Amino acid sequence: MTTETIEPTVRPISAQSDAAEALVALISMFGHLPGGYIKIFQQFTSLPVDLGLQLDSPRDFEQWRAVLGITPSDVELCHDGVSGWLRAEGVFRGVGVKITGHGVVLPAKQNEQQAADEIAEVSA
Template identity: 35%
Template sequence: MTPPTFGSRAAVARALLILAERFAELPVPHITVFAETAQLSFQLESPVEFEAWREALGVPTASVRWVGHANGGWLKTETVFAGVTVELSGHGIAEEAS
């Protein structure tokens, strides 16, 4: 089996560049690049930032999931942009007192 070349990862770089140009006014996410699986992960600091990206990418509200843990949780969804999977997660959600 031939190992992948650097050029074979161009789709991820291209998608990231297009996102940066098209949505330059949106909040800056923490970005993780998974070139081997053609995936980008955008972690947003708040639900407001998450919602701005979700709306800009045209991701349906119904596809948003809640991921809970002991002290709260985060919002999560994914979509495909320019042939690359983009995962969004919105953090900064504390557990409400009962």
């Protein structure tokens, strides 16, 4: 019996430099816009590094959507039945930028319908 050790792929932090540089440029150009939770990440080693910006409100989201040149038709309304948020993706200086705007108030009827759908799904 032989034992083989497989070393995990190590990504150097320098692999994130394009996204970090894009973030610095965004801050320099749009420093007056609302801040948020910032994330630089790479889902898988085979995918490019992305920049994520999670904002507290639809108003904050809209300001960033506009300066990033993301069209309104590319905005997705997401919800989990309790809360809602906006989501869109764009590109800035060759780096993928994913923005979300939280705090979307869902109509009570939508919440009720979501709950009814979940109950029906569990009962099936």
